[in-house]
Amino acid sequence: MRRRSILSCLAAPLNLLRAQDDERVWHDYLDWLRRQPFGLADPRSAYLAELKRQGLDEHAAQARFSLIERMRRARPDDYQRAFFDRTYRSTEPRFQSKPNELLAETVKSLKPGLALDIHMGQGRNAIHLARLGWKVTGFDYSREGVEAASKSASSAGVRIEAVVARHEDFDFGNNRWDLIVMSYTWVPLAEPWTTRIVAALKPGAILVFEHLMDSSGSDNAAVWLPRPNQLLQTFAALRILRYEDVRRQADWSWRPERVARLVAEKSEVSGPVHRLQE
Ligand SMILES: C[S@@+](CC[C@H](N)C(=O)[O-])C[C@H]1O[C@@H](n2cnc3c(N)ncnc32)[C@H](O)[C@@H]1O
Missing domain, CATH: 3.40.50.150 (Vaccinia Virus protein VP39)
Structure with a gap:
């Protein structure tokens, strides 16, 4: 009984650390995405290449991208906001830039x-x-x-x-x-x-x-x-x-x-x- 409560005490901070890690992975990805040119056809391959450039091996890079895909499903709003940031950073507007x-x-x-x-x-x-x-x-x-x-x-x-x-x-x-x-x-x-x-x-x-x-x-x-x-x-x-x-x-x-x-x-x-x- 006591052993179980010690384990659950240890699990809480570990879960918090994991959640903070997930947040960091997600925000790193969004920051990267905001800086990408609009013509980027395959963000997944480009980001996997970026992760490998940062020193991750194939397995670790794929695992990180799976987490990003889960976050994307859970946080569509963050993703859309990054999409619009990228739109407005672009030097070639993809919308009518004259008044409506x-x-x-x-x-x-x-x-x-x-x-x-x-x-x-x-x-x-x-x-x-x-x-x-x-x-x-x-x-x-x-x-x-x-x-x-x-x-x-x-x-x-x-x-x-x-x-x-x-x-x-x-x-x-x-x-x-x-x-x-x-x-x-x-x-x-x-x-x-x-x-x-x-x-x-x-x-x-x-x-x-x-x-x-x-x-x-x-x-x-x-x-x-x-x-x-x-x-x-x-x-x-x-x-x-x-x-x-x-x-x-x-x-x-x-x-x-x-x-x-x-x-x-x-x-x-x-x-x-x-x-x-x-
Ligand atoms: C299709 S654009 C239209 C922009 C502008 N009204 C125009 O006609 O050029 C939609 C805009 O809605 C903003 N937007 C989407 N969801 C939003 C939200 N929940 N709160 C504030 N802005 C939001 C986006 O950032 C984007 O700039």
Whole structure:
């Protein structure tokens, strides 16, 4: 009995050390991945070669990569963030680096005020708005993206509030923004996010949304991609000013795609929103 409790006392610190080791292996891999060029076709082989270069034998390198693959399944969020960091570090942008067209058209008729750019990436939309006189806050969990946005804002001679944050932790506020931009965002089109975004708009404020449409009908489809007509339901608390389901060159794709676009306004007196806020 006593022997068992001594063994379990020893096991706890050992497990902690093992967990710390796993973390280190995972973060070393992510740091390496962030520095890789986009053309890298086979990250697994490249990383195995890197581990061998560091002195690991074949068996140890394979064991380490198996751990990385387990971590990748357990931590998809870390992996995706590293993917976006790598995207924004790249000198050849794999996305449209000009402002989103729907946003640019929409704001032509709006008086500048306070704008929130959700998942702003490298700031192409935030900077466009700041140039037009909007006071812009943009946030994103990619540190590389936010740094690129801050740098581009300085070069353009404008100020933006650029924040490294996850939407899970960001305080959207209530009745706070005159404009909210959701350009190719990864925010789930579900509660509590819809209510938070609608509540964050001031009465009379505008939401601009554009993203690839998911028409697969699959239960496994990404929760941030709108299904056909879904935006009309998701943002039914708003007055829909413009809705399009079109095939066009998408900002985050290299070929024409089915794209969902929405411009909506929070009414001065909006029944469903009041009900959601109660
Ligand atoms: C497809 S990009 C769009 C970027 C930008 N809005 C644009 O249109 O160029 C999606 C962005 O969402 C960010 N992102 C994904 N999940 C996030 C999360 N949970 N919290 C904060 N940012 C996130 C990524 O870092 C990435 O910059």
